[in-house]
Amino acid sequence: MPPPDDRTQRLLAALDALSDQLPALLRDQWPAFEERLTAYLNRLQREMTLGIGRPAITAALILRFLQEFPAIYPSIQALMQGGSPQEYRERMRSAGEVLERLQMPQPVTRYVDVVCPRCVHVGGGRFAVTVKLTVRPNPQSVADAEPLTLRADTPVHIYAEASGLVLTNGNHRTLTLPAEGDSAAVAFEVQPLCVGDGRLDFHFLQEDQPIGDARVDVEIVAAETPLVMAGRQRLSGLVQFEAGLPAPDLAIYVAYETPQGTPQLRLSVFEGERMLASFPPVGLQQVAERYTAWLYQQFNFLAGEATAMARPPDEAVRADERMREAGRLLWEDLLHGEFKALLREEWANWRGRTLLLISDEPEIPWEMIWPNVAEPGYDDPFCTHFRFSRWLRPAPQDEKPHWMIGRLHWRRWLSLIPSATELSFAQAEKEHLRHLLSRTGAENLSPAAPTEDAVRRALRHPFQWLHVAAHGFTGPDNLGDSAAVALDDWAFKPAHFVPAEVRQRMGRERPGVFFNTCHGGRQQWSVTGLGGWARRILAAGAGLFLSPQWTVTDEGAYTFAATLYAQLEREVPAAEAVHAARLAARSRQGDPTWLAYALYAHPHARVM
DSSP: OOOOOHHHHHHHHHHHHHTTTHHHHHGGGHHHHHHHHHHHHHHHHHHHHHTOSOHHHHHHHHHHHHTTOTTTHHHHHHHTTOOOHHHHHHHHHHHHHHHHHHHSOOEEEEEEEEEOEEEEETTSOOEEEEEEEESSOOTTOSBOSOOEEEETTSEEEEEEEEESEEESSOSEEEEEOOSSSOOOOEEEEEEEOSSEEEEEEEEEEETTEEEEEEEEEEEEESSOOOOEEOOOBOEEOOOOOOTTOOOOSEEEEEEEEOGGGOOEEEEEEEETTEEEEEOOOEEOSSOHHHHHHHHHHHHHHHHHHHTOSSOOHHHHHHHHHHHHHHHHHHHHHHSOHHHHHHHHHHTTTTTTOEEEEEESOSOSOGGGOOOOOOSTTOOSOHHHHSEEEEEEOOOTTOSSOOOOOSEEOOSEEEEEOOSSOSOHHHHHHHHHHHHHHHHHTOEEOOOSSOOHHHHHHHHTSOOSEEEEOSEEEOOTTOOGGGOEEEETTEEEOGGGGOSHHHHHHHHHHOOEEEEOOOGGGOSOOOHHHHHHHHHHHHHHTOSEEEEESSOOOHHHHHHHHHHHHHHHHTTOOHHHHHHHHHHHHHTSTTOTHHHHEEEESOTTOEEO
16 A cells, blocks of 8 residues: 555544534534535545555545534645644644634633522422522622633523422523623522432533532421521532533433432433433442442453453353343342433434533442343443543532542653562563653653652642552441551552642642552552542542553553553543443453442543
């Protein structure tokens, strides 16, 4: 196959560099553009592969086609002027940012103003809750004064969900946000159901993106009571999206509640800006940590079996079946019947789509929910059927939101791998990372030996990526912050991300963090351990956190990491990269490593 001429190479490199910006820049023109461009590129690829036709003429036709789209053609021209792939990407960012400033509505800051009673009488009938967005925080508002970053002159969608209360006039309102001044107020009519604790959740979305939550607690009493307005509640700014970042195709909100001490899950599903459904709560037999503890013990055992040097093939087959059975049990126990019906109806249509799950809790292994459907086409769990990622709502004690980002970097790299370890693949992983850093030109901030003093000093430096490969375990109390990683005769714990200096650095850098811990089935890594790390690391400001939820095998963890980094180096989106790494690790029959990893990130986040 002859190589393409220089002009064709530059055109293809420019299109590749600009690919993640195209949907946002073209907006409504994108579907038709994508279809025509794909046809041209397929023709060009066929001509270059088979040596037929005139690739240079096809490239000229593509350029003529691109001239029809002034939103992107100047960027294509700039990117074709020459340089390395890295220079292409830098030019793309500059050109994209200029176009963005010229074409996109400018961001504005607004505060959520909610008026809601604090205490209501169960027999008192309906009451009104009003919501609007204001230029300045209103001291009388229920919501805390945490600003939202929005687009002016663009509709804002508000969806309300109620617990212990019922919405009597619908759950959806739309605000038109003026470029200057406050928005108009919208009202929800609410009826108390029973004596006890009530709660209202308001989800704010704009341009298909979740942009924040407001939560209001309402006490419902038996006796008539004077109307008292609610005190200030917490506003949780879930997501800060970078301009041009594609929205997830689907989003699931999970509220974890314990009314009267009974744990329950309440789920709602969004497709773009549209709420597809909000389902009644599903009760759990026990709190989430205990509910899943037995499951993780089973998977720890399977990982231990998978490390055996010689295991009969039929035992590996049985292990795979036990994984499916566990996933199907989660399907039966966690999902409302109406949600299962929706999934069955849309399962084929949603294959391969990005799914972001935003939750109150880090314990439940949503990745491994497996449809319990005896029909063809239901052969994969959530984590391989979708391009799946999670995010955590901030805890009440968190001072700042857990911001999601779309652009990650690893120009300053920090690796923590024990100096002496019996894990042969951990050492192979260390060598693999050395070659990766050499290729990318990243600055290696890793201490020669990960002693406690060295790691504490390293965390105070402005690192952009943290990789940990070691044994992970939890203490006897099985609490989140008893989780630890064994590094050179000391325990690296979530508490090491608490100091203000560490949070300040991480808040500025928004690093990616990958804990490839608990290799070889030799130590226990529990769901509460992951929960402790996830909460601490996201609260400190990380833009991505990835870690296994249970024991993983030495070989499986290495395969996962090597595939993941190969994908990320090519700027593949995070959820897609993790999906590819799962498939690579899944090739070893009977090994549950491929199911273990939980990704906390925007599904379209990339390493740039």
